[in-house]
Amino acid sequence: MAVAKIIKLVPLAGIACLLSVSAMAQTAPGSAPVAGTMAPIPPGTMAPAEAKASHRKHSRHELLPSDQQFSTESAAAAHCPNSTVEWTALTRSKAYHGSKSRYFGKTKHGAYACKSDLDAAGFHEAKN
DSSP states (O other): OHHHHHHHHHHHHHHHHHHHHHHHHOOOTTOOOOTTSOOOOOTTOOOHHHHHHHHHHHHHHHTSOGGGOBSSHHHHHHHOTTSOEEEEOOSTTOEEEOTTSTTTTTSSSOEEEEHHHHHHTTOEEOOO
16 A cells, blocks of 8 residues: 555655756856856866766876777787786786786776787786
């Protein structure tokens, strides 16, 4: 019996939430935001969450220059004939995996690279 009453109230509660959010978002242009309301974001700026996401996207590629990252093992071997090819997940840990590692070429976001290039960029061999 109580479940039937709750089911009837759910659509009403959803509509009430939508109305309260839209009422909070409306502010007069040029006026200072009132405490507890949402202030509009000026054009050309990013919200804090978007800024963090943008930073995360680019920081992965800044760990190792793009001309030293390869999508295939053979392309990396052609780039560095005097060095071994390693796999790095391009994370802040700056660890790389050798060809005998179970993670070699297996992580979601990674690249093949020369061991000499990785060492020069501050990477180290993974402990596992």
